[in-house]
Amino acid sequence: MAKIAWADACQLDTSLASLEQYFNATPAYAQTLAGGLTNRCWKIDMPGQGCFVWRPISSLTQAFAISRFQEYQILKALDAEPFVPQAAFINNEGLLVEWLDGELVSADENITMTLKCMMHIHQIDPQRIPIAPFNYTARVDHYWRQLSADVKDEALLKLYQTWRDVPVLPHVDLTLCHFDLGFHNLIKQSEGVVVIDWEYACIADPRLDLALTIGMADVNLPTTVAQYCQLRNIKDIDGWINGVKIWQPRTLLLVLLWCLLAFQIRGEATYQEQAQDLKARLCR
Template sequence: MAKIAWVEACQLDPTLSSLTRFFDVPPAFAETLAGGLTNRCWKIVAPHKGNYVWRPISELTNAFTISRFQEYQILKAIEHDVIGPKAVFINEKGLLVEWIDGDQFNDAEFDLQLKTLVRIHLLDKKRIPVAPFNYTARVDHYWMQLPASVQDEALKVLYQRWRSVPTLEPEELTLCHFDLGPHNLVKTAQGLRVIDWEYAGIADPRLDLAMLLTTEDKLNPAHIARYCQLRDIDTVDAWIEGVTQWSIRVQMLALLWYLLAFHLRGDPIYEQQAIQIKENLCK
């Protein structure tokens, strides 16, 4: 992270200037945070108020259908559960949340990741006033933003085949995080805290579990059965089938995400990831 004087930081990112009324005394400085493509955020150090994270709205958040207002609603709804950061302030430029101090999560503690996912899925979704996640609409949104030069025949076949939800027995929708990797977990004295809720929504929990297991390269029946055990779910075989079906759609979402990221940013690492996923799906 690079420390930058507040005035200079506001020049680099004009959205920071929208916080002038929130801070009675200008912050001492801001730090750029390392993160993903859509998570170009700032740590703000304000001696009289504390430390915060500024999550701006940008062309990239709009391109990936990220709503800071929805993120704010979710964080406010689960605030008393002490699992995510507190949402402090929101305006038309972005979202301000508390900075959570803690230690980096250990990748080896995967069972704790599963328990945290279960904890999220058991939160009372009735308190969260957001529309359910629409998988097909998200896939179509990514697809329509890709240039025609990228939409070759192989990609079109994959898109047409995997743009629909799998045919499964219905499962009660839950709050889903959709990015519960170690990079979004912070170990604190109060327990494990979860950050970066920008992709969160109300959805099929089998999709969220598939997202976690697929991205962590841990997609196997044992981990699905462990999740079911933690939630006292008896239909383990049905869940294994459901998570497996969703895992293919997870890869489809990731493929389009990386292609769109490469289109918007031009970073070859996104293209490389897309090529690898595309090859796997074509098999």
């Protein structure tokens, strides 16, 4: 993390200046945080008030249909939960949340830790969360519309047309879903594990959340779904395995379009490489 004098940081990111109405003094500096494409965030240490992360609203959050106001609503609704950071402040420039000390969970740690966090999230009463349910097709279409015409070759168009619709599956209750529950968003503290970065969270089919997490972790699907079902005392394990399998190609399309859009915006080769790999997998 690079420390930057407050005045210089405000020139780099003008949204930071809006925080002066929240702090009781002008911060001395801000620190850049490494993170994902939509997480160009800042750490701010204010003696007497604590440490915070500033999560700005930008053209990137708009491109990926991320709402800081929805993120704030979710965090406030989960105020009493021990595994969620506290939301401190929201305005038209971004969201301020508490900074959490701890260690990121490493990628080689057991998937069980992730599944236990997911179980706790999925068991929260969705009626507590004042947001509309996730619309898979609308999100896919949102990404698709922003892609330049030269990217939309015949193969990609066929994948989009094949997998853009919601599958017909046996009913399960919608739950709060994180949608980015990878090791990179889990912080170990002495009291337990805390889940950060709720910008993609929504009310949705938990089998979709499972499919996304299994894809990120690159673990065995039937074994992982069975383990999740055991944690939640779900009897219809085969039905859930089948449901996650049916969601799987749709999650691949969702992430593929995300990567293509990320490459279009940022031009970083890693996103193009990931997109090519995902496209090849879907074509097979």
